[in-house]
Amino acid sequence: HVQLVESGGGSVQAGGSLRLSCAASGYTSSGYCMGWFRQAPGKEREAVAAIYTAGGSTYYADSVKGRFTISQGNAKNTLYLQMNSLKPQDSAMYYCAADHCGQWDCSSDYCYTDADYWGQGTQVTVS
Numbered sequence: 001h002v003q004l005v006e007s008g009g010g011s012v013q014a015g016g017s018l019r020l021s022c023a024a025s026g027y028t029s030s031g032y033c034m035g036w037f038r039q040a041p042g043k044e045r046e047a048v049a050a051i052y053t054a055g056g057s058t059y060y061a062d063s064v065k066g067r068f069t070i071s072q073g074n075a076k077n078t079l080y081l082q083m084n085s086l087k088p089q090d091s092a093m094y095y096c097a098a099d100h101c102g103q104w105d106c107s108s109d110y111c112y113t114d115a116d117y118w119g120q121g122t123q124v125t126v127s
Helices: none
Strands: 003-007 010-012 018-025 032-039 046-051 058-060 068-072 078-083 092-100 104-106 111-113 122-126
Touching: 003 092, 018 032, 018 092, 018 122, 032 068, 032 078, 032 104, 046 068, 046 078, 046 104, 046 111, 058 068, 078 092
Parallel strands: 010 122
Antiparallel strands: 003 018, 018 078, 032 046, 032 092, 046 058, 068 078, 092 122, 104 111
């Protein structure tokens, strides 16, 4: 079965950097799209960044543009999120999601998904 495992979260001071990783298994990466979401206590889950087409189109939330970079490994079964210039408001649980690209409704301005596959999350705390 499909499994997503995130890692790389932690505690960092404002202005610092973290690199999140999401290792995917149980499916062939062809035709699958992946993304990062986050949820802070008392807030709704929001899309942070996604690769939402097989061609590699990317989405970034306005709040992270210019600071975060999403990328995939060569085999496209690992997803990364390089987070620079972190701010306290970036503190949240970060989740990786994956599913067929048809399950993603994204553009450069918005991103929604009905992805069936989610990781367990990795905590990011910025102080």
